[in-house]
Amino acid sequence: MHDFPLLLMALALAGTAWRRAWVGLLGVLVVGLLHPQNYALDFMRGMPVYAVLLANVLLATAWEFARHRTWPRLFWDRHIGVLLVLWAWFALTTYYAINPAMAPAKLFDVSKLLLPMALIGVLIDSKEKLRWLLITLALSIAAIVFKGGYWALIHGFQDRVYGPEGSAYGGNNEFAVLTAMAIPLLLFWYRGLHGQAWRWAVAGLAVLAFVSAISSWSRGGLLSVLAVAVLLVWQSRRKGLAIPLLAIGIGLLFAGLPDAWFARMQTLGAPELDDSAASRLIVWRMGWNYALSHPWFGSGFESWVLFAPPDVELRAWHSAYVQVAAEHGLVGLALYAGLIGSTLWSLLVLMARGGHDRRARHEPSVTRMAAAIFTALAAYLVGAAFLSIAYWELLFLLLAAAWVLRRLALNPAPPA
Structure with missing residues (x-):
């Protein structure tokens, strides 16, 4: 991507935020997922575009409320309380961290979430805005998925598919989980469309998302995709049609995969046959044992660099759950x-209320949005068992x- 078009895009997003702050926020999320600055060739490469645009949205939001002389409509939820307690615990475990040289910087980085x-919470104050938020997340990931799925098809699934360079989703394993999380969001978008051409286009993106996840050669990604498939069938009102179509699709997809792909996936049941999988078992055992011996505060952020045995290449905990338990103790987990x-x-x-309780007056869009977010989170939970993605922004x-x-x-009721 050339630098000047990227600069113009950033300026356009910055200007949009001052007209509609919530639209500017959606633009920031696109930049956060796509990392377009890493595709630049000159002065824009590596620029903190996301941070600058996020700060711009914050200023635009403050100006919008000041101009209308209103206060933002804040709300309290039990989940927010748990979130704040969790972050306070992060701060406490950082104070007791065994790697004080790196832990504070990681705490600051995570706190930017x-x-x-x-x-x-402040700007997305209607179902329509929330719908566009989910569509924006889906479309941003789909832009990467299109490239990855096309690459996999034209190369016969022989090469691994990777995410944007320099992003949290750049590795093939991380990209596979990201893609699996995008599938229910794309299908939510599909169900809300009316034009036949648009429906075919989004359905094609969902298929390419399946293809991209499978062709990443990621074992965790495969399990995430299977979890998504099971949940989509469970949520479908036409299970008699969904199950055969899914079986046919999986059969056609697997028929084009090389033998080496199946050999790699077979190590899920026999991890000792693969050096990478075997080393993960060692790392998991080591992290879990430390969590059991230090259940309160764990070891703090970025402690994995101090645990690497001489015979094991340790670059991460390789599991979000082991990561949180080892770094923040069983309390943090x-x-x-x-x-x-x-x-x-x-x-x-x-x-459940939207689907079965006649007394509920939830719109169908609420049920569809809840199902999409639930399935995306389920895909994350499955993939997180194999990756150090505990602090993913998505x-x-x-x-x-x-x-x-x-x-x-x-x-x-609409906000005042």
């Missing part, structure tokens, strides 16, 4: 699991979206 979450688990439960309640964006959805469903 709170700003976009807060902006979502309980808070982390409680935050995600309570959010999933809230989404299940919205799905996870916390979806959590914030779920809390906003719950607020809108319980209090459907």
